[in-house]
Amino acid sequence: MAITERIEDYLETVLEIELEGGVPSVTELASRLGVRKATVVVAVRKMVELGLLDHQRYGKIELTRDGREKALETYRRHQHMTFLFSQLLGLDDSVAEEMACAAEHSLDPASERRLAAFVDFCCRSRTEKKEWIVAMDRFVSDPEQLSIPLTMLLPRQEAKVLRLTTTGKPRRLGLTEKGLVPGQTVKRTDDGRGRDVQISLDGKEETLSNLDALSIWVLPVEENVG
Structure with missing residues (x-):
């Protein structure tokens, strides 16, 4: 029988009770895990069969060597x-x-x-x-500005490329060959209503598909006031 996530939760809870100086029991496990005692009894029986716990009838529950390791x-x-x-x-x-x-x-x-x-x-x-x-x-405690996909950039707004999230090598290579690399400044030049995204990049106009634009994460450049 495989060791499931639920079994791991039981073993960890038994260990935590021991570390706190308590005595693991069916009642205590049921209370901490938010389940019925009958459910704990069935689970403990399975773990005894797996060699992860020792449990005498109506007695305390103890981790075996393998159970403690897990x-x-x-x-x-x-x-x-x-x-x-x-x-x-x-x-x-x-x-x-x-x-x-x-x-x-x-x-x-x-x-x-x-x-x-x-x-x-x-x-x-x-x-x-x-x-x-x-x-x-x-x-992290007080983020002033978070990155957004290029598709969310407002018309005429500038931004710096932060990262590319595309996993396909050909697509990533195609974007980097256009100069879309971290640190590069871009400006959106379309009105945001079309299916494609148009940008200005190093004085050149580039047209990106929405799929490509979604994989380019940028930090909008704040406009200077005054």
Whole structure:
């Protein structure tokens, strides 16, 4: 039987109760996971069969060696995700917790390692008071301006290309050959009513399909007043 997301939740909850100094039980698991006791009994029985839990009838629930290893893996992923959303991105604790729960089960080992490395790198940079992390914290906590697809740029408005999101090599190459690369300034020249998007780029006029324009993300240039 495969270890499902729900089983991972059970194992992680058993571990958390232990870390808090409590005694894992059917009643406590039902309360924390928001399910009926009968549901917990069935789940615990399955995990005992898988060799992940030990459970004496009406007694406490204990993690086996394999169960503890799996619980620690899930707990580690959850803590990394929670820290990323709450401490690095500054989201409310309840929102960060909900997002961490949704993300932790979908990570493969390679993805987890990369995200964990990013979190650790940010922590080290904060400890060392690196300028870039200070700037990132300031920008993320109060973003002054966010990027938009080129299709949302207003007529006659200028913007700087921030990134290309197209995944197809031929399309990406075609856009970069036109000069649509990060840092490039563009200006929309059509009235925004047609199916295509017209821009001025280095003094040249270019016509883009809506599909291509959607994959070009730009930062609108603020107009100087006065």
